[in-house]
Amino acid sequence: MSSDETHTSSKSLNQEELHQDGEKAGVAQADEKNDAETDPDITSWSFPTPEAIREELSKEFTDEQKEKVWTECTEAVKTSYNQLLGRWKEEMDTLLVYAGVSSAVLTAFNVESYHLLQPDPADPTLAVLKQISAQLNGYTFTPPFLNATNSTGPVASPQVQFQAPASAVWLNSLWFSSLVFSFAAALLALFVKQWIYEGMVPGTSPESARLRQYRFNGLLKWRVGTVVVVLPILLQLASILFLAGLLVLLWTLHNIVAAIASVLVGLVFTFVIGFTLLPVFKSDCSYRSPASSAIYAVLRFTRNEVLRVIRGLCKAIYLWSMHWDSEALLHVYRAQFERLGLFAYNAYGSMPTWRGRDQNEIYRYHGNLTRAIVTTAYSTTADKRFLASMPVILSDLPSEQVPQCFRDILDFMEAEWGHWHLPDRLLLEDGITLPLCATYGIRHMLARSDRGAEWWLNDTKIIFRHYFIGKESTERLAELACKTLCHYAVQDRASRLASGLAYKTVKLLYDKQGNRHTYDTLAHAKVFYEVEMAAWDPSEGFPRYRDTTQVVYVLLHIIRATISGQSQLTASQTDAMLAWGQQEIARLCEWLRGLEWIGLHKGCLVMSGNAAESFAFPHIASHYLIKMIITPLIMLCSMPGGLALVSGELVAAIEHTWSAARLAYPDAVDVNIGFVWASGLDKIDARLVELRAVCQLPPQ
Known part of the structure; x- marks a missing residue:
């Protein structure tokens, strides 16, 4: 590890810090168990029960470690939450200033523009026209004379109805609409500031953290951020409408204008009423304001008082019915009176207070909020230390919340990097944090009593998607991964991926990275081997052949780890494990001699999508024989004490198996085909000769 990596790891709570105490306790516990173990019965060993796994997980971390993780997660959520509310508050302050200026400017223009919608009595042209009309009405014409003295007075002329120009209507419609929008933005900004005030939660205690998370979830659910964006x-x-209104000429005091303004004002008030009433009926709604609180208080008082009166009336009727003398009537209506009595005397809950309603919901969704605190701390900061600390608090969560943690992580990663894609830095730079989280998650699923059910399998697969094998590991990760993956592969028999990763965990974390086995990890691998070997069925084709040869590798790995002296085993445990290994090697000879290659071929032909594998038969056969059996046997024979475990009968069985495979497909293979050099077909004969030489057997 470089100095930069060391410096980075020292600044955060990594998995080594989290599990240091657990590793020391685990080693001490293993030593005590090994000392007490005098004669282990390897044949009767089985996977631990869910109760035993839960007890193990509950003792995994100390209260101090859990408190440290909760404090860091709470602080991270609090910081993110306060920053969000502070940003919204600043936006609302700026918006209110602009809305005030905009409304003032619009009002000045609208005061002048609405006059365009009514006639002007001071117009001089109109006055002259009225005077001429009055004079003409005072004359009478009697041919051949025009006489003005016989007039009885001016005759009232018909008044012409004033009609505003269309341009004036559109101008005022646009300007008054702009004023309504500006006023609505200011009013809603005031509402948002009230919601922000109601949403502020001080303190870092667990109760305050859950209330803050409850408020945070409400902000997201009720789209407060959307409202902030809309304002x-x-x-x-409003600005666009004002500019558009400058292009036309008249507004308001007109039916069309009144209708448009009324609709807009009605819509604004509809939203205002909705924002005010929704928090009254939905406690997690973030549109909280003093008006909502007042309405809720009135509603609560009215509801509780009405309920109290009704219950008092029912109590009086019930007591009255107890004194009736008519036995027949009482017998007929007794059931109805009993229901009234139950309603009157049972402790029906009154409507809680404004704050008490929140606490009831927090208690109801306690597990959801606790889980969301941790996942929110990671998703809002993308800080790996929160991911590394997640195993510490998994034991404090309800069992159904464990897979939901990994769903939250998966949703965050898909939103950041896309579906089915993980960043390279997680796969290459850090091969411990996420696999360790997934290992603990699967282990918590194994502690559930409903394991094996369909919903259990679906939840476990969500967690399993986060497990991968990196370029580095710790002994704690190797131990947990070996036990957990072997157990899970046995529990989920339909998942070939789980079986394959269990084999790769044994191979890569122990053979390649050099971690040391304990008796418990070897026992888990032993049961995994036995279950997979018992499931051998040639009718399932080459996928089953691959899985079976993989567990043969696990068998040989167990034997190598036992005789190497590097595993944490007592003498009695070593003897028991070697005795079992010798027994299974004899069983392996029988399996190799009875291997029916033609049956495997037929199995591939009947299985949809596997017909192509039958044509690559020699390649598949040689590849897995070398990789899973021949090479591990050569490694075993090269170790002190390993040669005595590999008999000539086993070597002969392998040679017989390959001869049978070649007889099944006697056609020659073109050595120029590129795939040959990757399948082992070009070197299996040489590897068989090498195996015979290592086993000190005469050439065939």
């Missing part, structure tokens, strides 16, 4: 759009729209 500047309203002001922008």
